[in-house]
Amino acid sequence: MSESGGISDLDKNRALADWLEWQLRRTRNRIRELEVEERQERRAHERAQAGHSWKIQPKRSRGTATLHRGDCSLTPQLGFINREEAIIALNEPDIEACRICHPETDLRAA
Known part of the structure; x- marks a missing residue:
């Protein structure tokens, strides 16, 4: 306390x-x-972007490559491709559409 009865500098600084x-x-x-x-x-x-993208799973052994929706849970984290690239891929003879996520549905619409 200061002599005048106010708050001391020490108490003010502690409060501060x-x-x-x-x-x-x-x-x-x-x-x-x-x-x-x-x-x-x-x-x-990222989820919204994946929902409007596609990805291609490379072919395994004698199978074909598979086109998936970007948000398909069957594929590991792959790079995304856009709509035009997915349409081209779907028309390739050695690429098939995933039977679970059906990426062709979104590609044939509109």
């Missing part, structure tokens, strides 16, 4: 330090929340 620590905790929590939201948005964007 407490408030700054509270602000820092709040800010760090908000950063964590925003990072989670950003990851969720990125995943949603």
